[in-house]
Amino acid sequence: MTTAPERQVRLAAPVSGTTIPLADVPDPVFSSGAVGDGFGVEPDAGQVVAPVDGTVTLVAATGHAIGLKTDSGLEVLLHLGVDTVELKGAPFKMTVSAGDRVRSGQPLGTMDLKAVTAAGKATTAIVVLTNSTTHLAGLEVTPGHVAAGGPAATATLKDTSTEPAAEAVATTGRTDGRTGFDATAADIIAGVGGADNVASVIHCITRVRFYLKDASLANDDVVSNLDGVIDVAKAGGQYQVVIGADVVDVYDAIVSQLPAGAAGDADEAAEPVERPTTPLGWVKYGFSSLIGVITGSMIPVIGVLAASGILKGILALLTQFKVVESASDTYQIISAMADSMFYFLPIIIGFTAAKRLGSDPIIVAIIGGVLAYPSLAHMSNPDYIVKSSEDPAGFTAPYHIVRQIGNTIFNTDFFGIPVSLPQTNAYAYSIFPIIVAAWLAAKIEPWLKMWIPAVIRSIFAPLLEIFIVSTLVLVVFGPIVMAISGAIATGVTAVLKLSYPVAGLIIGGFYQCLVIFGLHWAVIPIISQQIADPGYSPLNAIVSATMIAQGGGALAVWIKTRNRRIKRMAGPATISAMCGVTEPAMYGLNLKYGRIFLTASIGGAVGGLITGLFNVNMWGFTGAFVGFPSFVNPKGIDSSFTGFWIASFAALVVAFLCTYFFGFSESDLEGGKEVKKVRLGKREPN
Numbered sequence: 001m002t003t004a005p006e007r008q009v010r011l012a013a014p015v016s017g018t019t020i021p022l023a024d025v026p027d028p029v030f031s032s033g034a035v036g037d038g039f040g041v042e043p044d045a046g047q048v049v050a051p052v053d054g055t056v057t058l059v060a061a062t063g064h065a066i067g068l069k070t071d072s073g074l075e076v077l078l079h080l081g082v083d084t085v086e087l088k089g090a091p092f093k094m095t096v097s098a099g100d101r102v103r104s105g106q107p108l109g110t111m112d113l114k115a116v117t118a119a120g121k122a123t124t125a126i127v128v129l130t131n132s133t134t135h136l137a138g139l140e141v142t143p144g145h146v147a148a149g150g151p152a153a154t155a156t157l158k159d160t161s162t163e164p165a166a167e168a169v170a171t172t173g174r175t176d177g178r179t180g181f182d183a184t185a186a187d188i189i190a191g192v193g194g195a196d197n198v199a200s201v202i203h204c205i206t207r208v209r210f211y212l213k214d215a216s217l218a219n220d221d222v223v224s225n226l227d228g229v230i231d232v233a234k235a236g237g238q239y240q241v242v243i244g245a246d247v248v249d250v251y252d253a254i255v256s257q258l259p260a261g262a263a264g265d266a267d268e269a270a271e272p273v274e275r276p277t278t279p280l281g282w283v284k285y286g287f288s289s290l291i292g293v294i295t296g297s298m299i300p301v302i303g304v305l306a307a308s309g310i311l312k313g314i315l316a317l318l319t320q321f322k323v324v325e326s327a328s329d330t331y332q333i334i335s336a337m338a339d340s341m342f343y344f345l346p347i348i349i350g351f352t353a354a355k356r357l358g359s360d361p362i363i364v365a366i367i368g369g370v371l372a373y374p375s376l377a378h379m380s381n382p383d384y385i386v387k388s389s390e391d392p393a394g395f396t397a398p399y400h401i402v403r404q405i406g407n408t409i410f411n412t413d414f415f416g417i418p419v420s421l422p423q424t425n426a427y428a429y430s431i432f433p434i435i436v437a438a439w440l441a442a443k444i445e446p447w448l449k450m451w452i453p454a455v456i457r458s459i460f461a462p463l464l465e466i467f468i469v470s471t472l473v474l475v476v477f478g479p480i481v482m483a484i485s486g487a488i489a490t491g492v493t494a495v496l497k498l499s500y501p502v503a504g505l506i507i508g509g510f511y512q513c514l515v516i517f518g519l520h521w522a523v524i525p526i527i528s529q530q531i532a533d534p535g536y537s538p539l540n541a542i543v544s545a546t547m548i549a550q551g552g553g554a555l556a557v558w559i560k561t562r563n564r565r566i567k568r569m570a571g572p573a574t575i576s577a578m579c580g581v582t583e584p585a586m587y588g589l590n591l592k593y594g595r596i597f598l599t600a601s602i603g604g605a606v607g608g609l610i611t612g613l614f615n616v617n618m619w620g621f622t623g624a625f626v627g628f629p630s631f632v633n634p635k636g637i638d639s640s641f642t643g644f645w646i647a648s649f650a651a652l653v654v655a656f657l658c659t660y661f662f663g664f665s666e667s668d669l670e671g672g673k674e675v676k677k678v679r680l681g682k683r684e685p686n
Contacts, residue, residue: 007137007159009070012104013152014051014078015043015111015125018145026122027082035077035259038128039141039153046111048094049148050102051127052076058196058259060085063092065259066108067130067196072157075131077259080111082122086446091115098196105149120454129155130195130259134178181246184228185253188241191226193217195258202296202356203251206230206576206583210239231587233516237289244576244584296356297349297435298524301341304348305528305621308341313620313629320637342532346371346427346434353434359441363462367441368434370470371427371478379412379421414471420479430532431525432485433478440469440477485529492526496538501612504542508608508651509601511546515582516591527621536617541631541644544580544623545607545651551577551624552655553600554585557593557664580624599663603655607647614643624648 013019018041025031025040050068054076058067064084068076080092094109096102116123129136138156146152178186189195192210197218199211212218218239224232228250230242243250315334318324324331341348350368354361370376412419427433448461496503514523523539530537551574558570566589573585590596617640620630631644 007157009052009072009074009155009157010104010151011039011076011127011153011155012049012051012149013041013146014048014080014108014127014148015041016045016047016146016148017041017043017125019141019143019152020124021141022126022128025082025124025126027124027126030079030126030128036128036130036132037136037139038077038126039139040127041125041146041152043111043113043123043125045148046113047148048078048080048108048111048125050104050106050108051078051152053104054102056096056098056100056102057194059094059096059098062087062089063094063109064089066094066096067259068102072135073131074129074135074155074157077126077128077130078108079126079128080123081116082124082126084116084119084121086449087116087119087121088446091119118454119449120457127152130257134158181228181249181253182257184226184250185257187226188223188229188250189254189257191219191223192239192241198258201251201254201258203247206242206244206247206581207233208241208243208247208251208254210241211237212239215239230584231592233587242583242587244572244588293353293356293435293439294431294525297353297431297438300352301348304341308338308621310620310622310627310629311338312634313627313632316619316632316634317629319634320632342528344368344372345431345528349431350434350438353431353438354441357435357438357442359438359445360462360465363465364434364438364441364469366462366466367437367470367473370466371433371437371473376421376427414475417475419475421474427478427482430482430485430529432481433473436477436481437469437473440472441465444468485525492539493530496612499612500538500615501609504545504608504610504612505605506608507539507542508546508549508611509605511543511608512550512582512586512597512601512604515586531619531621536619536633536640538611538615538617540621540623541611541616541618541640541647542608544618544627544644545611545647546601546604547577547580547582547624548648549603549607549651549655550582550585550590550597550600551575552603552652553590553596553659553663554588555652556656556659557589557596560660560664562666578624579626580622593664593668595663596659599658600655602658603651603653606654607651610647610650611643614639614646616640616643616647618644 020040020042022033022038022040023031030038030040052068052070052074054068054070054074056066057069057075058065058077060066062085064080064087066078066080068078070076084091091112092109096108102108111123111125113123129139132139135157136155137158139153140156141153142151188208189198192198192212193214194217197213199213201211202209210218215234220232223229223241228243228246230244233240233242311334315324315331315338318334319326319331324334346368347365348368350364350366351361354364412421421427444465445461448464449457452461452464511523523543527537527540527543530539554570554574554577558567558574561567561570569584569588573588576582577585585600586597590600616631617633618627618630619632619634620627622630625648628641628644631641633640
């Protein structure tokens with residue numbers, strides 16, 4: 001059977017050189033075919049031309065990537081070099097802009113091959129058909145040397161005129177052939193302004209979090225009314241699409257439809273295009289950026305933190321009921337499993353923060369290892385240090401002389417420079433010093449790559465980076481950051497000690513407001529610090545009650561409503577909140593219909609008040625009913641465990657009753673936001 005000529009698209013070589021199969025391209029993401037089918041060209045000249053007739057859809061700010069779309073719907077990505085985004089656009093001079101119409105072989109700009117090579121990067125020009133799954137039936141690459149604009153490959157498009165495809169369009173209303181999570185992902189991408197508008201994307205337990213180049217291009221109404229989307233929120237420089245339990249599947253589908261490098265990493269394009277011009281604007285910008293960094297660093301590990309906290313609680317229960325002896329090897333092994341996440345926190349957060357900030361994750365993880373290194377813990381231990389004015393005679397244990405300058409105690413020195421290490425090695429349990437290290441590394445790495453010759457860079461760049469960043473953190477930035485974070489933690493602790501019940505009432509009533517905007521991530525470092533020292537967190541105990549209260553509101557809706565669609569939503573939302581994830585309940589129901597969020601928050605306030613009255617503490621990270629082991633004191637069950645159950649059930653009952661009698665009625669469904677199907681701009685009643 002012959003192929004219809006109209007189903008074939010000729011692809012020209014974007015540069016003069018030798019064509020190679022996609023599998024031979026020196027980039028694992030492209031060569032694996034994850035982005036789409038295509039080919040590469042090893043260039044011998046820097047003139048860059050269009051590989052197809054079509055419209056320019058994207059020109060990267062750094063000039064290293066250009067997107068095009070043909071009239072037949074084929075999406076083409078031209079990527080110049082490998083990892084050349086790190087060169088900040090220096091070797092590239094593009095002469096076209098998004099929206100321009102180009103012809104195959106038309107000049108697009110130039111690439112300085114010598115500059116790319118001198119920077120230690122591969123110069124391979126990569127052509128990828130990013131919608132291969134839906135549009136491409138086959139691709140035939142012409143091997144050998146080819147001039148820029150000459151024939152390099154022939155793409156055969158899928159035949160969309162067959163009867164099954166027509167039936168699919170009639171059934172789903174779609175013309176791209178996507179179904180399930182792929183369809184949801186395509187619609188979300190279109191709703192946020194298209195793939196070209198996405199700088200990067202990450203996800204948490206319930207939300208897909210976009211960093212958009214231009215947030216004004218996103219259509220909130222379209223995105224929030226999509227099938228599979230609960231709601232939309234904006235905070236921390238992120239455009240947050242609330243999905244619920246299917247977030248991982250939707251995120252994976254979104255990543256598969258975006259250009260390489262969009263997943264998990266945010267580059268400079270993720271920052272607002274317009275910088276603030278006023279002091280207040282800079283404060284808002286700085287806070288937004290800080291929240292973005294915290295979320296990007298903590299989201300990948302929050303589940304592991306929760307699991308470690310539960311394991312710590314289970315171990316405490318096993319010890320309490322004499323199943324495991326605290327002096328046994330079994331106890332030590334389980335304790336290592338539970339504590340390793342917290343002990344090596346700087347290493348793990350260093351890796352995730354580096355990915356978020358654009359520095360080398362391995363190197364920053366090593367710097368995190370420096371902060372957690374046992375010898376630093378030894379030097380910062382108050383049991384092993386004495387002031388220089390004291391006589392160490394008679395000490396049988398190792399000791400370290402410290403000096404006092406003014407009111408500051410310096411417990412070590414570095415090349416004669418006095419250094420103040422936080423006592424009990426708090427660096428090993430804090431995320432902020434290693435985040436600062438990741439930021440410093442992101443600033444230093446480009447400078448090192450620029451000045452160190454490529455032949456020795458692989459050895460001396462990491463050497464200098466580890467030494468410079470570690471020194472700056474330990475001598476300069478670490479003490480500053482620990483002083484600030486310590487002051488915040490001390491302030492929170494002081495408020496709780498001043499009146500734990502009053503603090504519980506206020507925090508319990510208003511904490512979930514932070515979740516609305518995604519700002520609750522700013523509280524996690526404080527909770528993490530409390531669990532590290534003094535070893536328990538009263539703040540997290542209050543937060544736990546607020547989670548159950550939101551579930552109580554959803555439970556009241558589930559029992560009271562006669563609407564099948566709302567009942568199907570309320571059941572899973574209730575279970576999710578009881579397990580510590582409140583977004584499905586809040587965005588799907590509580591914020592959406594009438595007064596449910598307010599009545600549920602009343603339950604949270606009551607739960608927080610009782611938490612304070614019983615002086616409840618929390619030794620793990622996981623809250624709500626699923627986190628009950630976190631309320632077991634390792635020294636023995638006390639009022640924290642019993643108080644947790646009383647406060648939790650009180651929050652549940654109060655939130656349920658207030659919502660059932662005052663917070664929800666069937667008439668609220670008419671005033672709530674109507675959920676509609678929206679498919680690529682086409683809206684249909686559900």
